[in-house]
Amino acid sequence: xxxxxxxxxRLAGAFVVAPxxxxxxxxxxxxxxxASPAARPGWxxxxxxxxxxxxxxxxxxxxxLLAMAGAAVxxxxxxxxxxxxxxxxxxxxxxxxxxxxxxxxxxxxAVTLVRVYSDISQVILLVIVERVAGSGPIPGELLRVELxxxxxxxxxxxxxxxxxxxxxxxxxxxxxxxxxxxEFTLRLGLEGNGPLPWTFRxxxxxxxxxxxxxxxxxxxxxGTVRLGEVRLSPTEIRATLHIEPIDRRxxxxxxxxxxxxxxQRFDVAGRNPDDAAPFDVPIHGYEGTESASxxxxxxxxxxxxxxxxxxxxxxxGPWRIPFSVP
Amino acid sequence: xxxxxxxxxxxxERACDDDRxxxxxxxxxxYERHKLPVYRYLRARGLIEDDALDxxxxxxxRAFDRRRQFRPRDGGLGGWLFxxxxxxxxxxxxxxxTEVQATRGAAPDEGIDLAADPAERDRRELHDAVDALPAxxxxxxxxxxxxxxxxxxxxxxxGKSEAAVQKQLQRALVTLREALE
Numbered sequence: 001x002x003x004x005x006x007x008x009x010r011l012a013g014a015f016v017v018a019p020x021x022x023x024x025x026x027x028x029x030x031x032x033x034x035a036s037p038a039a040r041p042g043w044x045x046x047x048x049x050x051x052x053x054x055x056x057x058x059x060x061x062x063x064x065l066l067a068m069a070g071a072a073v074x075x076x077x078x079x080x081x082x083x084x085x086x087x088x089x090x091x092x093x094x095x096x097x098x099x100x101x102x103x104x105x106x107x108x109x110a111v112t113l114v115r116v117y118s119d120i121s122q123v124i125l126l127v128i129v130e131r132v133a134g135s136g137p138i139p140g141e142l143l144r145v146e147l148x149x150x151x152x153x154x155x156x157x158x159x160x161x162x163x164x165x166x167x168x169x170x171x172x173x174x175x176x177x178x179x180x181x182x183e184f185t186l187r188l189g190l191e192g193n194g195p196l197p198w199t200f201r202x203x204x205x206x207x208x209x210x211x212x213x214x215x216x217x218x219x220x221x222x223g224t225v226r227l228g229e230v231r232l233s234p235t236e237i238r239a240t241l242h243i244e245p246i247d248r249r250x251x252x253x254x255x256x257x258x259x260x261x262x263x264q265r266f267d268v269a270g271r272n273p274d275d276a277a278p279f280d281v282p283i284h285g286y287e288g289t290e291s292a293s294x295x296x297x298x299x300x301x302x303x304x305x306x307x308x309x310x311x312x313x314x315x316x317g318p319w320r321i322p323f324s325v326p
Numbered sequence: 327x328x329x330x331x332x333x334x335x336x337x338x339e340r341a342c343d344d345d346r347x348x349x350x351x352x353x354x355x356x357y358e359r360h361k362l363p364v365y366r367y368l369r370a371r372g373l374i375e376d377d378a379l380d381x382x383x384x385x386x387x388r389a390f391d392r393r394r395q396f397r398p399r400d401g402g403l404g405g406w407l408f409x410x411x412x413x414x415x416x417x418x419x420x421x422x423x424t425e426v427q428a429t430r431g432a433a434p435d436e437g438i439d440l441a442a443d444p445a446e447r448d449r450r451e452l453h454d455a456v457d458a459l460p461a462x463x464x465x466x467x468x469x470x471x472x473x474x475x476x477x478x479x480x481x482x483x484x485g486k487s488e489a490a491v492q493k494q495l496q497r498a499l500v501t502l503r504e505a506l507e
Contacts, residue, residue, distance in 0.1 A: 007503055008471070014452040015370050015472035019379055023361055026383045030357050033390055034350045088478070090489060174489055254485035269485040284487055286478060304413075304485075312416045 078128065078170045079114060088286035089235030090172070093117040093124045096234075098204065106197040108134040111188055113200045114170075119233035120209025121288070123147065123155060123175040125186065130168045144189045146196060147175050150182025177231070181206040209233030210292040214323045218300075222246055222315035225255070225300050232292040232325065237266050237285040243303055244279065245315045250305025255281045257300035257317070262291065268298075297322045347393050347403065356403060357386050363404075363473045364411050370456075370472035371415050381418060385411040404475050405482030412465070412483060455505040456498075463498035466491055 083094050097117035104111055108131055115126040125147070147155045155175035178184070183203050189196035210232045217226035223245035231238040241255055252272055259266040270283030298321045305313040346352040364385050368378040388410050389396075396406050456467050462484065469480045477488040477495070484491065 003503055004499055007499055007506070010448065010452060011456075011467065011471040011502075014449045014456075015366050015468075017366055017369050018362065019365060019375050021375070021379070023365075023379070023382075026361065026379055026386075029383045030354075030386050030390075033387060034353055086488065088488065172489065256485065267482070269482060271485040286481070286488060306416075312413065314413070 078168050079126070082126075082170050082172070086172075089233075089288045090124070092288065093119075093122075093235045094126065094172075097124065097126065098202070100200075100202055102200050102202070104198050104200070105132055108132060109190060111198045113186065113202070116184075116202055116204060117235075118178050118204040118207045119235055119288075120177055120207045120211050121231045121233040121236040121238050123149075123178050123184075123204075123207075124235075125173050125175070126170065127173070127188065128168050128170050129190070144196060145173055146187040148185045149178035149180070150184065151179045153179055178204070178207055207233075209288075210325055212323075212325060214239075214321070216321050216323060218319035218321050220317065220319060222317075223303070225303075225317075225319040225321070227298050227321045227323070230296075230323070232289055234288045234290050236288045237268060239268070239283050239298065241270070241281045241283055241300070242279055243281055245303055245305065245313070247305070247313050247315060248279075250278070250313050252278055252306055253281055254304045254306075255283050255300055256302045256304070257283070257298060257319075259285070260297045260299065261289065262294055264289075292325045295322065295324055347389075347396060353390060353393065356407075360404070360407055361386070363475075364407065367408060367411060367468055367473040368415055370453075370468040372457075373415065373418075377418065381411065381414050384414050388414065402479060402482075404473075405479040408469060408473055408475060408479070409483045451506060452502075455502050458505065459498050459501060463494050463501070466494045467498050467502075470495055 083091065086094060094115065094117070097115035099115055100113050102113045110130045110132045112128040112130070113125065114128055117124040125145075127145075145157055147157070149155055155178060157173055157175055181204060183201055186198075186200040186202070187196035188198040188200075211229065213229050214227045217224050219225075223243060226242040226244075228240035228242060237259060243253060243255065245253075254269060254271045256269050258268055266285045266287060266289070268283045268285045270281050272278050272281045298319075299317070300319040300321075301317045303313075303315045303317075305315075347356050361382055365378050365382045368381050369375070373381065385407065389407055392410075396403065456464055459467065465484060466480055469475045469483055470477075475483070477491045480486075480491045481488045486494070
């Protein structure tokens with residue numbers, strides 16, 4: 001078991017707590033609530049709350065499933081293990097990415113560029129670091145990266161995620177979208193390992209997807225929401241919002257809502273980055289689309305502002321912004 | 327019933343419940359599944375037992391009132407419920423800022439000898455280390471390890487992508503490992 005796995009086990013154990021008094025009082029409140037449907041317009045069922053043996057079976061098999069999953073982890077390779085934990089657009093990117101498996105050894109470490117993917121929303125890389133000599137922990141997330149697209153532009157690394165086993169560390173890194181197709185250059189280094197010693201070159205096709213500027217707004221008594229650029233790709237829906245809440249006391253903001261298109265809903269959420277203006281909120285979904293043409297509507301249900309002094313502010317929508325994609 | 331069949335039936339039932347929480351029985355089963363994780367999340371946020379129990383009830387009362395707004399996509403029922411729970415906890419903290427007590431199990435003056443109870447000492451150290459994390463990382467750790475949410479569900483609660491949540495958790499783990507060494 002790795003240090004990280006042991007730490008995660010300790011963390012999971014540290015939060016295991018149950019009320020000394022049990023849940024009886026809460027159970028009664030919730031049972032009373034759901035047992036009084038007449039008081040609630042539109043309530044369809046009049047069945048009381050069944051705390052049945054069947055539910056206990058579900059809980060029991062859930063625990064068994066977790067135990068089985070934990071046992072299976074050791075038998076999977078790190079790419080399979082990581083891929084199986086990802087869903088939505090990230091999973092599509094991993095499944096459709098170009099398999100490179102380019103491996104280079106520098107000093108005590110080997111770096112393998114496993115897979116690359118690009119569309120109009122993002123460029124995604126999957127990299128494995130492996131210790132091939134010496135001992136000690138793998139530097140983990142301390143991987144430093146520099147990716148240039150075919151025009152030579154430096155792409156900004158955004159979010160990433162990772163996985164590790166006893167020998168290897170895997171990192172998925174998402175970058176801002178590339179300008180086009182052609183040869184990319186990736187340089188990598190480990191923290192404290194001097195300049196970036198690993199260099200990989202690879203080609204990617206024209207990024208697919210649709211990008212358009214909407215520049216429309218909606219206003220209600222709680223404020224205004226303006227939709228700027230929208231990017232619709234197979235792996236992700238991204239958009240930029242500028243919000244003007246009436247109550248502006250918060251220092252950072254989250255927007256919650258969804259896009260509607262062709263009978264489908266794409267839930268989106270987003271928070272203004274620490275280095276951006278508080279009222280510029282990038283939003284994103286967890287899934288993308290491959291049929292962008294037609295009518296779309298962005299519905300922002302709620303803005304949530306948080307800040308040290310203001311606590312939490314929740315201007316309510318909906319703000320509905322329709323737009324059309326050719 | 328063999329285990330595989332039981333697992334399959336359990337998954338089907340959960341997915342079905344998540345789609346139909348407007349139904350009283352499905353809501354009840356969802357309550358049964360989530361009440362302990364919600365309680366643990368609220369305790370992890372520093373609420374004493376009575377307050378955590380009260381806010382667990384408040385969470386499900388609010389969820390019941392808003393059950394028609396729930397859509398079983400993306401973050402799923404877990405993400406939706408814990409967003410309600412988190413908001414309820416923040417509301418209470420704002421209302422009772424001076425009253426909320428930091429409690430992590432029994433306090434030293436309640437008779438637990440930390441020197442003689444290494445498990446409790448370990449737990450306190452972990453809680454203190456988690457409390458020292460940046461706010462976003464701390465929230466992600468609570469949602470992951472106290473509530474048992476997936477990265478995607480946590481993303482739905484915090485308004486972040488799944489990958490961003492994984493990164494936050496990873497950074498938090500690195501910080502915690504160093505702090506606890």
